[in-house]
Amino acid sequence: MSPPGKPLMILLAEDDDGHATLIRRNLTRAGVANEVVHVKDGEQALDYLFRRGAFADRPKDVNILLLLDINMPLVSGVDVLRILKGNPATARTPVLMLTTTDDPRDVETCYGLGCSVYIAKPVQYESFVEAVRRLGMFLEIIQVPPVNGGGAV
Amino acid sequence: MTTMTPSQGGPAQPPSPQALARLVDLAEDAILSVDEDQRIVLFNRGAERTFGYVADEVLGQPLDLLIPVRFLAVHHQHLRAFAAGPVDARVMGERRPVHGRRKDGTEFPADVTISKFHDGGRLFLNAILRDVTERVRAEGAIRSLNQELEARVKARTAELEEANRQLARKNEENEAFVYSVSHDLRAPLVNLEGFGKELSLACQDVKRLLTDPAMPPGLRVEAEAIFGRDVAESMTFIHAAVGRLSVIIDGLLRLSRAGRVQYDPKPVDPGPIVDRVVQSLRLTAEAKRAAVTVGPLPAAWADPRAVEQVFANLIGNALNYLAPDRPGRVEVGAVAGGDPGASTYFVRDNGVGIPEAYRGQLFQAFRRLHAGLAPGEGMGLALVRRVLDRLGGRIWFESAEGAGTTFYFTLPAGPTAGEPTGAS
Numbered sequence: 304m305s306p307p308g309k310p311l312m313i314l315l316a317e318d319d320d321g322h323a324t325l326i327r328r329n330l331t332r333a334g335v336a337n338e339v340v341h342v343k344d345g346e347q348a349l350d351y352l353f354r355r356g357a358f359a360d361r362p363k364d365v366n367i368l369l370l371l372d373i374n375m376p377l378v379s380g381v382d383v384l385r386i387l388k389g390n391p392a393t394a395r396t397p398v399l400m401l402t403t404t405d406d407p408r409d410v411e412t413c414y415g416l417g418c419s420v421y422i423a424k425p426v427q428y429e430s431f432v433e434a435v436r437r438l439g440m441f442l443e444i445i446q447v448p449p450v451n452g453g454g455a456v
Numbered sequence: 457m458t459t460m461t462p463s464q465g466g467p468a469q470p471p472s473p474q475a476l477a478r479l480v481d482l483a484e485d486a487i488l489s490v491d492e493d494q495r496i497v498l499f500n501r502g503a504e505r506t507f508g509y510v511a512d513e514v515l516g517q518p519l520d521l522l523i524p525v526r527f528l529a530v531h532h533q534h535l536r537a538f539a540a541g542p543v544d545a546r547v548m549g550e551r552r553p554v555h556g557r558r559k560d561g562t563e564f565p566a567d568v569t570i571s572k573f574h575d576g577g578r579l580f581l582n583a584i585l586r587d588v589t590e591r592v593r594a595e596g597a598i599r600s601l602n603q604e605l606e607a608r609v610k611a612r613t614a615e616l617e618e619a620n621r622q623l624a625r626k627n628e629e630n631e632a633f634v635y636s637v638s639h640d641l642r643a644p645l646v647n648l649e650g651f652g653k654e655l656s657l658a659c660q661d662v663k664r665l666l667t668d669p670a671m672p673p674g675l676r677v678e679a680e681a682i683f684g685r686d687v688a689e690s691m692t693f694i695h696a697a698v699g700r701l702s703v704i705i706d707g708l709l710r711l712s713r714a715g716r717v718q719y720d721p722k723p724v725d726p727g728p729i730v731d732r733v734v735q736s737l738r739l740t741a742e743a744k745r746a747a748v749t750v751g752p753l754p755a756a757w758a759d760p761r762a763v764e765q766v767f768a769n770l771i772g773n774a775l776n777y778l779a780p781d782r783p784g785r786v787e788v789g790a791v792a793g794g795d796p797g798a799s800t801y802f803v804r805d806n807g808v809g810i811p812e813a814y815r816g817q818l819f820q821a822f823r824r825l826h827a828g829l830a831p832g833e834g835m836g837l838a839l840v841r842r843v844l845d846r847l848g849g850r851i852w853f854e855s856a857e858g859a860g861t862t863f864y865f866t867l868p869a870g871p872t873a874g875e876p877t878g879a880s
Contacts, residue, residue, distance in 0.1 A: 319643055319647070321651065322643070322647065322650075325650040325651070325654070403642040403643050403646060406639075406709075424642075
């Protein structure tokens, strides 16, 4: 259960606008009503997570769940994951890797760095919906700690 | 020469001393003698030709005249030892080649036999020698040709090894390229499929709207025709095309991965692996009314997962390409006496066979000969060959159109040289 009073928002880091749109639509269709913020590269994702740059003024008291694409320009998803998990303030943020590959090496790397779930973006739409549905269930049961160690845990 | 012939009917007569002297003088080889003081006392015509002196120039002169200066000391020593020793004749130069010196100062290699005897109380040391410049030159030529040949073989071997390394590197590069391209191709495919489905959903919404009573009936019929027929048909084709592309790209990814995956060779008993494969294909076999029999299979030295992949592809292929008009038979077994150090297996079917014209391209990716008979991306045999390549095996086949096909493949029977045993 999320700490009371703190809305859960979804940070979607995805450089492919099509994929981002599909993910948002299917989240909605699966009944996930949380706010979704879409950033298009790893750098922006880190800015958002650490409240800096263009996102210095973003709301502070939110719980964040990160949907992270692996292949992104500037800073890759794997690098974002590494930085996130290496910082005590953000280490407990749940991260779902969304990728077009199920390459065992990538999967291993991401789980090794501490991602929560690794989902290969399926080409078959039915399995995609299924993955999103599971994601929705995941969102309902997950314990989401505050970012920035807000002290409210 | 008549002096050499025994006279008719009489007892054999030795040649006279004069005849012997003539024999010596006419010999092709150089024959010369020195006295105890190593002064030349005999110098035949062969010696004249060999050394370039006429006899008168050298008779009474020291033997040193005929010997290269650098060999003088050692020559004196040898000759004294021979004069004093028990042996009265021997071949010289067994340890190092003997050299003579011509009048013009040039040197030549020679085969030399020496002998000694006393005559009238005086010691004579004699040498018979032959200039072997030509032979030594020829031997040298052969030796240098051999060395050159060896060097060329060595260089060629090194070139081939380098070419092999470059090919392997190229292959790795190609596979990495195929991998990254296939990977990149998947991203737009996710969009195509995803938004295709979105369009279908939108169409459903439109169709629902069309049922609204406010819709003029004529317009509704027309719109329903468009959405129900044209749009639906277009969507079906797009969906099928995306599905096919996706299967191809996944196949490419698997193929490129086969070249990069780490294999862990160990002793493998293929029996249980094949049983597992056959079990997993049971439903397919039943649907095709096919019987799969498995004979004894010798052990191999390979990665068990790769062995399973190979058998699964070959047995799956055999089942897929059975002839629909007769009960199928698939036979898995081994043949004795194949490649040394390897186990040879076969997968035989009584299926449709492979047309002559397609046999050359059978192991290439995306070649599907009987596309109507079974689903697949035409990647199985390319994958099997690549996997066997990596494992140190090979694959070939025999086929009769309309009668069936037998695939044979080998796997190492034990660890190959230079390979870690994998036991650690």
